[in-house]
Amino acid sequence: MVSPAHFIALSVILFVIGAVGVLVRRNAIVVFMCVELMLNAANLAFVAFARMHNGLDGQLIAFFVMVVAAAEVVVGLAILTSIFRARRSASVDDANLMKY
């Protein structure tokens, strides 16, 4: 019997893996991918809760999350491209101009 709790547990695991990836990785594109993984994990929890509560609001919110994530990726990757063009690097450690 697969209950919503199984899916919630999986979503927790994926979310934690994504969070650790954000903390550990230094390539900005990979950090972005880890953020996407966290958003996907949250979506899975939303859909599982929608099934559990027998309503579609959770699915709709997951849909909105996907739209916002797509917009975020577009802007974020454009920022990365322009940073790479100026600095020849996509490491998050190299974008330190604001520090000085």
Added chain:
Amino acid sequence: MSHHMLLAGPAAETTRVLAYWVLAVISVTSALGMILARRAVHCAMMLALVMLSLAVMYVELGAPFLAFVQVIVYTGAVLMLFLFVLMIVGITAADSIIETIRGQRLWAALGGIALLVLLSLVIGHAAIGPSPPATAKFGNGNLNALAQLLFTKYVFPFELTSALLITAALGAMVLAHRERTGPKPTQRELAARRIASGRPTPLPGPGTYAQHNAVDMPALLPDGTQSSLSVSPVLSGPTPDVSDYPEGLPEGSSEAEPARLASPAGSAGSADSGGQEAGDQW
């Protein structure tokens, strides 16, 4: 998508349990592989695997519309965008394994474990019951029910997302736009530059006289030796790195020099870690 109606009985239940565990193992393994793989392209492929397994789970959870959106938007559009940017930024992109902040990985692992414990406790305390029997809105009527909800109760957020998408498209165009600082080189100047470079002809194509015509097979020179120029440096070695390109990327390297000179903080930042390290950042 009427599998909830079609599949019933103990056999269907076993299938569902089996599907869940197979997908769970695949998605967790590839998520772990994503944060452990050094090359950014491998990370993207692993992420694709996670997203596709989640799409199958959405079908299982009675969200066929979201499953398709997941495949089309995430795996199709977002991940392709990631791959395009990886191609621009350099396919050889690999993370350095040198820690710049001491103990970063240890603290990140501890933080991850703490987060896992916290979330597990929260979920363990919540009463998550079994899912109720699926109604039509989790099967055939999913699309209609979602549309009804979207255009009545959530119509204002829906309109807001259109504003967000327009803003994002404009922002991406503004950020990716590059002003030309110098005059555009004429064909005469390009030809003179090419002659002056010492190689007026194009680079040889790969594998022309070899046994295969794959792009990673080097072409054979008339004396039988392999021409290293015929294979892209990206494909030539098992672990190619960015030090093959002293200027970063081969094309546009002449435009990179003013940008590098204009950023003294960047050179100051990488000066302490040595010149070779700057190439190993990837």
